Amino acid sequence: MPDNIRQYTTIGGERWDSIATARYGDPFKMGDLIAANPDIPFYDVFPQGVIVNVPIIEKVEVKTSLEQSVPWKQ
Numbered sequence: 001m002p003d004n005i006r007q008y009t010t011i012g013g014e015r016w017d018s019i020a021t022a023r024y025g026d027p028f029k030m031g032d033l034i035a036a037n038p039d040i041p042f043y044d045v046f047p048q049g050v051i052v053n054v055p056i057i058e059k060v061e062v063k064t065s066l067e068q069s070v071p072w073k074q
Helices: 016-024 027-036 065-069
Strands: 005-009 051-055
Touching (some): 016 051
Antiparallel strands (some): 005 051
């Protein structure tokens, strides 16, 4: 298993978005989970015991040009 993937075993009743919220703090990251698990059917609600690959997503801080140019924003 690659270093940038962790595995998670579902609890019955979870959904893709609830796993994304628990793992990333963002339900819209469910697309990353789905893409990392092409072999898992798209469950509306997961049964207990499904192993889901959870990619580790590094946060990247992006500064706008205004933030880069204004001294008090640095």
